[in-house]
Amino acid sequence: xxxxxxxxxxxxxxxxxxxxxxxxxxxxxxxxxxxxxxxxxxxxxxxxxxxxxxxxxxxxxxxxxxxxxxxxxxxxxxxxxxxxxxxxxxxxxxxxxxxxxxxxxxxxxxxxxxxxxxxxxxxxxxxxxxxxxxxxxxxxxxxxxxxxxxxxxxxxxxxxxxxxxxxxxxxxxxxxxxxxxxxxxxxxxxxxxxxxxxxxxxxxxxxxxxxxxxxxxxxxxxxxxxxxxxxxxxxxxxxxxxxxxxxxxxxxxxxxxxxxxxxxxxxxxxxxxx
Amino acid sequence: xxxxxxxxxxxxxxxxxxxxxxxxxxxxxxxxxxxxxxxxxxxxxxxxxxxxxxxxxxxxxxxxxxxxxxxxxxxxxxxxxxxxxxxxxxxxxxxxxxxxxxxxxxxxxxxxxxxxxxxxxxxxxxxxxxxxxxxxxxxxxxxxxxxxxxxxxxxxxxxxxxxxxxxxxxxxxxxxxxxxxxxxxxxxxxxxxxxxxxxxxxxxxxxxxxxxxxxxxxxxxxxxx
Numbered sequence: 001x002x003x004x005x006x007x008x009x010x011x012x013x014x015x016x017x018x019x020x021x022x023x024x025x026x027x028x029x030x031x032x033x034x035x036x037x038x039x040x041x042x043x044x045x046x047x048x049x050x051x052x053x054x055x056x057x058x059x060x061x062x063x064x065x066x067x068x069x070x071x072x073x074x075x076x077x078x079x080x081x082x083x084x085x086x087x088x089x090x091x092x093x094x095x096x097x098x099x100x101x102x103x104x105x106x107x108x109x110x111x112x113x114x115x116x117x118x119x120x121x122x123x124x125x126x127x128x129x130x131x132x133x134x135x136x137x138x139x140x141x142x143x144x145x146x147x148x149x150x151x152x153x154x155x156x157x158x159x160x161x162x163x164x165x166x167x168x169x170x171x172x173x174x175x176x177x178x179x180x181x182x183x184x185x186x187x188x189x190x191x192x193x194x195x196x197x198x199x200x201x202x203x204x205x206x207x208x209x210x211x212x213x214x215x216x217x218x219x220x221x222x223x224x225x226x227x228x229x230x231x232x233x234x235x236x237x238x239x240x241x242x243x244x245x246x247x248x249x250x251x252x253x254x255x256x257x258x259x260x261x262x263x264x265x266x267x268x269x270x271x272x273x274x
Numbered sequence: 275x276x277x278x279x280x281x282x283x284x285x286x287x288x289x290x291x292x293x294x295x296x297x298x299x300x301x302x303x304x305x306x307x308x309x310x311x312x313x314x315x316x317x318x319x320x321x322x323x324x325x326x327x328x329x330x331x332x333x334x335x336x337x338x339x340x341x342x343x344x345x346x347x348x349x350x351x352x353x354x355x356x357x358x359x360x361x362x363x364x365x366x367x368x369x370x371x372x373x374x375x376x377x378x379x380x381x382x383x384x385x386x387x388x389x390x391x392x393x394x395x396x397x398x399x400x401x402x403x404x405x406x407x408x409x410x411x412x413x414x415x416x417x418x419x420x421x422x423x424x425x426x427x428x429x430x431x432x433x434x435x436x437x438x439x440x441x442x443x444x445x446x447x448x449x450x451x452x453x454x455x456x457x458x459x460x461x462x463x464x465x466x467x468x469x470x471x472x473x474x475x476x477x478x479x480x481x482x483x484x485x486x487x488x489x490x491x492x493x494x495x496x497x498x499x
Contacts (some may be wrong), residue, residue: 046456073363105382105432113378117370121417125358125366132359149420152427152487154435160424161378165370168420171408175459176358251408 008036009243014087016080017041018127019097020063020072023146024189024231026055028094031235032242033061040083042068043097052097070097070123080130092242093131095124095143098166102155113158120162121169128173131182138181143170144234145186147257167253173250183250185241190257191219193228224259234252279304282342283478284333286380288312291450292351292400295467296474305345308336312338316340323376323408326383333387345394346384350377350422352402352415361413369414377422381429385440391428394439397478400470401427402456403446403493409456423489430487441486445473448493459489462496 015032019025020041027051029041041063043049047066056063064086068079083090099119101112124143131141148156149163170186176185193200197220200213207215219228235255240246255261283300286312297307297314308364310323310332317339333433337343350373351379351399355361381397388395404412423444430442449455451464473492475481491497 052292105429106386108382110324110379112374113375117374121370121421122363122367125413126363129358129361129363148428149424150432152424152429154428154431156428157378157382157425157432160428161374161421163421164424165374165417165421168405168408169413169417172404172410172413172416173358174406176413217365 004197005214008034010239011036011246013037013091013242014083014089015092015094015242016037016083016090017070017094017096018123019043020065021045023095023194024192024234025094026052026237027231028096028238029233031239032054032060032202034059035065035239036270037092037242037246038085039063040066042066042079044069071118073126076126076130080134084134085148088122089137090131090134091137093127093129093141094238094242095104098122098128098144098146100146100159102159104155105157108158116158116162117165121165122220124166124169128169128184130175132180135180135182137184139244141169141170141173141182141184142238142241143186145170145188145253147188147190147255147261149186150188150253150261160260161199170253171251177250183241183246185250186253187234187241188253188255188257188261189234189239190229192231192234194231197228204207223237223257224262227258229256229258276303276475277367278345278475278478279479280304282336282340283307283345283346283347283360284336284384285309285312285348286348287350287468288315290351290400291453292447292470293349295471296347296349299468299471299475300345300478305478306340318470322388322441323379326379327360327385329379329457330387332437333384337387337391341395343384343388343391344381346388346395346397347366347400347474348377348380348384348397349400350419351404352404352412352419354454354456355414357411366414370418373415373418377402378425381426381442385429385433385442388440389438396478396482397426397429397440397442399423400474401442401444401446403448403491403496404456405444405459406446406489406491406497407499408490412456417458427487429440434486441483443482443487444489445470445477446489446491446493448491448496458496460496460499463494465492465494
């Protein structure tokens with residue numbers, strides 16, 4: 001347990017984070033709150049929101065929660081208006097909510113595609129539009145994308161279509177953000193595990209106990225840094241992009257992936273040197 | 275001299291500013307051309323670009339009536355829109371889907387149609403250079419074209435893994451003569467439709483059979499800036 005942070009790199013900033021009810025969004029909420037920001041996180045899962053709040057309290061921190069479906073433009077208006085009404089401004093937006101569905105071409109339906117595009121593309125566009133509306137003194141937007149947006153991946157004709165858009169929308173918005181002093185960047189996580197080398201319940205459900213252990217080890221072996229990423233690693237990068245330290249950084253696509261994009265480790269199973 | 279005698283090409287969007295040049299050059303090289311709504315093609319098909327069944331029927335007709343489906347050219351256009359702040363959410367979605375869903379279905383259903391007939395074909399996207407170089411006031415075009423680019427690379431890997439002999443590549447076209455250029459913020463001379471068609475012929479020929487998941491700018495240096 002640590003004391004509530006009163007000052008830090010994000011002091012005085014009001015930050016809105018979508019999908020703060022689990023994983024990466026939860027850790028980004030915790031990191032930005034610990035760096036002094038006033039944080040509002042959103043999502044659709046009330047239980048997940050309660051868990052995020054509990055973890056914040058355990059660390060002597062606080063962030064408020066608003067229910068939010070990012071695929072609905074009018075919900076975006078409500079959420080952003082509510083933040084500005086409550087806190088007087090919006091300095092940062094983390095477009096974190098995202099969904100994945102990996103299927104080979106012959107199984108990818110239009111419904112699958114629409115599911116991927118509505119969250120990973122439309123939701124991010126609505127968020128950027130709302131940020132442009134209220135960030136009258138400049139600001140910073142971060143789109144959370146995926147490595148599938150930067151190179152080909154099997155079973156990703158739909159996911160790549162969506163996440164390639166997530167990344168490039170950030171670049172297009174960075175071009176337009178110039179006139180408003182709004183920076184827009186995209187962050188690309190590698191393989192993340194919240195519990196070190198312990199397989200997640202999801203991995204165990206998918207691969208079985210032994211299979212999940214192998215899956216974890218494979219990912220460690222094929223990451224140049226020789227370890228798995230933690231959601232906190234992404235949170236700290238996002239916090240940097242939200243801060244004034246990144247005031248000249250816009251339109252970038254940053255990998256936080258232990259070096260995966262440096263080579264074709266994932267596809268070819270090349271083992272790390274570690 | 276590229277010889278495509280006996281090959282059949284399908285051009286998925288006759289409205290694109292390079293479509294007519296591609297049709298002419300493919301025919302001059304000896305290929306028969308099936309075009310979606312194209313008057314100059316050997317076979318013109320009508321289709322609903324949002325319907326997987328409609329694409330399947332069009333590819334079936336191409337295979338049945340022209341005898342193959344060796345080259346699939348998928349041109350995606352680029353038009354400017356309102357700026358992000360003034361673009362109605364539903365207009366962004368409509369503009370994005372008109373590009374992204376069309377190219378996605380043409381690509382995936384086309385590859386499946388090739389596979390069903392054991393054709394070791396070439397899929398060639400023509401994308402705006404906006405897939406790499408972001409432009410202002412073109413959020414839907416940038417978002418859709420970059421998405422299509424990485425969907426094409428994923429399709430390329432899937433085909434390579436399946437060892438089906440199908441290659442998938444993309445041409446990144448600079449502003450094409452006759453079309454309103456996107457706002458790239460830098461001066462760039464337009465490219466001619468014939469320059470795009472030359473690149474299409476290169477990817478259609480057997481010399482490019484080992485290239486897949488590649489994107490080739492034909493843009494007077496725009497992407498390099």
